[in-house]
Amino acid sequence: MRGAIILAAIIALSAALSLTLGEVHLGLDALWQGLWGGDGPGALTIRIIRGPRVAVALGAGAVLGLSGAIFQMLLRNPLAAPDVMGFTAGAGLAVVAALSAGLILPMPLVAAAGGLAAAAVVAVCAYRPGQSVAPLTLVLVGLGVAYTIAALGAFVVTRLPGPEAAEAQRWFAGSLAARDWGHALQVWGIGAVLALALVPQVRALELLDLGSDLAGGLGLRVGRARWLLALTGVLLAAAGVAVAGPIPFVALMAAPLGARLAGARGATGRLAAAAGAGAIITVLADLAARAAIPGLQLPIGIMTGILGAPYLLWRLSREMEKGEL
């Protein structure tokens, strides 16, 4: 309970910071007035520019964090995140490809198809007949798939005319520029539905954490539970990608950070904490990306790359000390 309060407080603080800071600095009082009406500068900023952006960042971060936590618990490996394994890149590639082909399709569906395709490729490539697949094999194969997808992305981007190509390139690195309330509604809506779908699966996740033999002995249909969880995880990640691009490393970092901030135990607590931490990381990284250098908006993906890569290195050295690599 205390953990939940701490997380909620940090989320509120990050959102408030992100709403007040930027090209134009606003006081909290101006924001407050803007929220309740009137047409001062605060109203414009919160309703049209920063409000939807922060809402999208919170939603996308939460679904990415949730997805990361699912895969890390499912594969019982802190490196097994959908962004490391190329699932988010697959979703992003599908969206960029659909946009460049001029297809008018609902983006969440396109992203979901891309994410599922990438996950299927990783699973098929890592599969060896008659042997169980080690989580690290999935991670490594996924890394190769992510490299390939990045190259395919550059391939698609090259075909676009100049300005659109620059835009697509930015988006493919993860970007929250020019989001509106429609995007926010979309990611929150899909996220809520998927989170509800996750509720009945939490027990399966807890049982799988005991090891698949024990889980099977306790009456769980292990194979089916795994596929359902993986499906939910990919769809969550795709929902985030559809509105914010394949922001790297958020899913990787969210669950461990959430567990540390909230001290959560049990599958439900860890999942909720991961969603909260993902939202915090995304909002703060977006704030840093647009406000760190005056007059310049970096794509958020660059910022999470700068934050996330050292985390991955640190994680690796920890894993090595524990003798797991």
Next chain:
Amino acid sequence: MLLLAVAAALTLGIGVRPVGIAEIWQAFAAPDPNNPAHVTILSIRLPRLWAGIIAGGALGMAGTVMQALTRNPLADPGILGINAGAAFAIVFGSLLLQQADVGLVAVLAFPGAALASLAVFLLGGGRHGDAGPVRLALAGAALNALLLSLVSGVVVLRADSLEVFRFWVVGSLAQAGERPLMAMAAVTLFGAGLALALAPRIEALSLGSALSRGLGTRPGRVQAGGLLAVTALTGAAVSVAGPVAFLGLMVPPISRRITGHELRAELLVSASLGASILLLADTAGRLIFAPAELGAGVMTALIGGPVFVLIARRLLPGGQT
């Protein structure tokens, strides 16, 4: 060698304006400054050819040295972040120095590559003896992501030009005319000579450090020499062609097939294979969406990504790590 000759001829001949072999010969034998085809060959495609040979050869050899030193089939200057280190040093250096002189800034590629290779060696657990391939590959991927994020950040700062971004993040031969080709050719030759000289000792090292000491090899020195060669080769390649990835990954397995396990021969074959593949990748990249160009780095990554997957799935058989 034959492959290299064919690749070179294609690089010169094919493009938005196709030029026949006879005319290429004419351009060299009796250059006519008023003939547009001759100008294209000599001032645009010839530098590209040199850049491709330097960068491709250097990366092929660098990958071979790294795979032999680490005994890791996933070692490649691109994947382990050494390319990115060189690119970051150049991009960041030219931001700080506001230096227009390309040659001077290009020198920064070497400390950049050296620091990155040292970092990945230490992070990958090189001190404790054998670095697990998984750990090395993941540490490299993380370092690569970090440095390329920084490069993108700096490039976005300086100019919103997608061309510049593509060159420094993905690698291409499109700016060959503006790169310091002569100096980097010399550095590549130095790195190649060093690698060839060290080859027998690197082979001895791969027998295991105790045994190689018995044979009179000092492991620390050989490793340091190998890292120096990798640094020189990678730095030179990045300063002419940007951080082209995956050449060093896919070339060594092929040349091992051709030469067997003799490192010197393998290095030479890797050099010509690397150059050929890069030139072919560049030519293909120019043709696919002509007149738009697909960077050579994109093409190598399109082939290299699946190669990485193939190697990775063989690496960890069974349920243990």
